[in-house]
Amino acid sequence: MTFKRTIPALVLAVGLLAVAGQPAAAQDHATPEPPAQKWSFAGPFGKFDRAQLQRGFKVYREVCANCHSLSFVSFRNLSEPGGPEFSAAQARTVAGEYKIKDGPNDQGEMFERPGRLADYFPAPFPNEAAARAANGGAYPPDLSVIAKARTYERGFPRFLMDVVTQYQEQGVDYITALLKGYEQAPAGMQMAPGMMYNKYFPGHGIAMPPPISDGQVTYDDGTPGTIDQYARDVSAFLAWTAEPHLEARKRLGFQVVIFLLVLSGLLYFTKKRVWHDVHMHPEELSRKS
């Protein structure tokens, strides 16, 4: 197959698409792109920073948890490998500080008891209606997989580059940017009642008030309590809750890819060896005839 002939066709098609893409591209300027952060868990050998996850957990617990549930995460996860890796005792203590509704007991009554490792993080509100009533009509979403449920458009050709660079932290970058993205609404922009202006939120009108301010959470490890630090730490924590087996996945992936590379190499040389005689055959034939 010749590729010289395909080049004019490609140029034509790309030109067509570029012309088609222009009007829409011009409209997208309203929402800036979340800046790409450096994450310890990015790339093929990425690992979570335990201290960062522990700090992020503290921010979640003291700030986010007032309104947001984390329903797919259980207390035992806190001490499992590949996460914040609290000790089992620490995780048990955390669990014990929550009240879990259980029952019915022998009398048929529901009761509350302290949490155990096997329990999941209880939701701050009993149901969606209660959550909306307490938040001016807005429903704070569950945060378990939020880091995978949010993204922003990468566009051509970056989405192709991302396959090579393994950039997949759009969601985490977006959350970090969002937490720091509160500003005065630009002059002339009318915000609906109870809505805040956020640079990075699609449409800019967000019901969540600025969730955190400098010094609001005191870190046990002496890390300075700045909004920037809080945003990064809690985003990293949410990256872990969304993908708790990320470290195991990347570790196994490296082994699998190395195995497949070696296997491919061996198969390639075996193939060459097997086909060797066939390659020789036609020339010998032609010499004979």
Add this chain to the structure above:
Amino acid sequence: MSGHATYQPQNGLMRWFDRRLPIASLVYSSFVAYPTPRNLNYWWTFGGILSIMLAVQIVTGITLAMHYTPHVDFAFKSVESIMRDVNHGWLLRYLHANGASMFFAAAYIHMFRGMYYGSYKDPREVLWILGVILLLLMIATGFMGYVLPWGQMSFWAATVITNLFSAIPLVGESVVTWLWGGYAVGNPTLQRFYSLHYLLPFVIAGVVVLHVWALHVVGQNNPAGIEPKSDKDTVPFTPYATIKDSFFLAVFFIVFAWFVFYMPNFMGHADNYIPANPSVTPAHIVPEWYYLPFYAILRAIPDKLMGVVALVASIVILAFLPWLDTSRVRSARYRPLYRQFFWVFVVVCIGLGWLGGKPAEGGYVIAARILTFYYFAHFLLILPLLGIFEKTKPLPNSITESVLREGVPIGASAPPPVVSR
């Protein structure tokens, strides 16, 4: 097709068994002695890759089914529980989800290869039509599988696609109600999709058997597009094709593993990590990448019924390809004009795919209409006319001669794969 040894069991017991059920003979003649053209390039390895991918999907799928709950209240939760609590559940799910993408990628390469080398022409029409049926089954299976996690895209894709049937005149609304099992996409819909998603892969496997059977009756096409004339033109399937297929399968699996382990959500959509919510419509409802060209064709037509007709026609038209292409010459190697139109067609398909992922507005719609027109023109105008007016290059007398004339060693590396998304 002759001259290769038939299977003669050495062992007495095997001889006894083979006279009663010649399964060993069948395997021997189909996958060992089966004569395969000596000049096949790496584009011919995708048939084997596809059958392995079907096996991967069935094995991971059956395991996932052991842990999944097909109920609107538990589906999303059970998928998350697979991701978190099932041993290597994340691996099973990512293999299955990315496996679907790899399956489609391989199928599209396999089809484009068939188009480039004219593999659908006499006597391989039935083989090709079985392939089109397989594509239709894959599309149905993949769509229903995407609904099962019951995220936002699952729900809204199910709503949009099932609503297409409402375009059918007179009975459309009743058909949609019947498909849903209710008056909206709901629990009955999810449960029947789950049931059918489990069933259809086995139907696919059955049609694959027919596809392979038909292949073994008519023999493989090859880059020269001429039939093998003597034993010199073929090599036995084992070890030649088996080792070549194995090598390229391993290479294919490197790409597969790259996505599964390093970019597992690249081909998916972030909105599908939001649980399904019938009262919130996502900003852009987009199908999986492998449906995007067809989705672009659907949206390019302003009328709903005609859009659905165009969507169906864009796939069904493939089944008529053997008769729409009027050229007697199979391989694009000897068809200088067709070769250029083929690559334009590939670019048009990729362009449609890109447009399918864009909002249906402004310049995108105009571009989609132009490309949709071209897509159909390729089949209905270009191919029939090319066969009449194209001046083809002289064909070689035999496969062996073609190998000598080209001066390319057999089994030399193929051109780089077509990037599609």
